[in-house]
Structures are given as C-alpha cells and as structure tokens.
Amino acid sequence: MSATRLHLLTERLSSLMRSQLRRVASAHDLKLVQLEALVYLSVANRYSDSPLALTEYFGVTKGTVSQTLKALERRGLVEKHQDPTDRRVQHCAVTPAGAAIVDEAYPAGCFRAIKTASTEDHADALEQQLRALQRANGFKTFGQCRTCRHFQPRSKGGRCGLTNEALSNSDATKLCREHEFPATG
Ligand code: SF4
Helix, strand or coil: HHHHHHHHHHHHHHHHHHHHHHHHHHHHCHHHHHHHHHHHHCCCCCCCCHHHHHHHCCCCCHHHHHHHHHHHHCCCCCEECCCCCCCCCCEEECCCCHHHHHHHCCCCHCCCCCHHHHHHHHHHHHHHHHHHHHHHHHHCCCCCCHHCEEEEECCEEEEECCCCCCCCCCCHHEEEECCCCCCCC
C-alpha cells in the first residue's frame, strides 16, 4: 500500500468516523468532546482512565476535561472513584448506560466482515503511520501492551515491567498513557 494511498484512506476514514460520532453525539444530546471522552475511557487501562490522561490524550486543558467529566457524571454515563492505593488519583469508569452509547458510536460492526489477517495488516500499517506522526510531534503514544517495551507476556495476559503489576488479557488490549515503543522497534 503506497504511503499516499494510506494517507488518503486514513483521512477519509477518519472523516467518516467523525461524522458517525457527531451523529450519535447529537442523538444523545452530547457534545462531540463528551462522546470522544466516553469512547476513550471505554478503552483506557487503569493507568490511563484519569482526568490527567484525558488532558494528555486530547491535548485539552484541565478545565475542559473537568467540565466534560462533570457533564458525563450528571448524565450517569461515567462514575469516578479514588484509587485504593493513591488517593490523589481518580479513575473514571464508563457505566452500562455510557457503554451502550459507545457501542452505538464505535462502528465496530463495519469492520467485522473484514478477514482477521487483513484487519491486522491494516491495523499494523495504520499503527506505523500513527507512530511516525507521534514521534515527529513528540506526542505520547497511548498504545497497547503488545507493542510496549515494558510488556512481559505470560501464558495468560502478562506483566507490566514499569509498574510490576499483573495484566489480564483484557488489560493488555486497552490504551495506556505510559506506553512506550521499543527504542529500536
Ligand atoms: S506494559 Fe506498557 S502499555 Fe502495558 S500497562 Fe505497562 S506501561 Fe502500559
């Protein structure tokens, strides 16, 4: 796949997905930023579901994130709870009502017909493109464990070499604000 074709397809796909998000946000009387935060929180791991991680992921101010989370809490779409070991850290969990909206917004069904191997190839190509852009701009990568230099795979799930905590299979597929690609990968 040529770089130009990949770029054009990515741009078109991104624009269509954004339209889909706008339509679902409007149907549920949500602002786009509120729906985007909900979608992000539905795929963020336990190190990345905090207000701080939201500011880093979206590149917005703490004030914007605070207002967004308050609105989502008022609507019963997100619940906040304190970290059991570090009371300064707050986790934001998507409620079942919030998850139902995410299911509607995230067009996973569109991709089910694509063969798995092909989907993986496309995902790998997109990931390389994203990685290049993030490196060029000095952004955090917010990737999954399988491509992180700290990940230690085990027969079930794995271990995070950074926090030294166990990771379930489900944990390992979520987005992480501490994610770092291997230096030479
Ligand atoms: S292995 Fe990497 S991506 Fe996974 S939890 Fe640890 S720091 Fe995050």
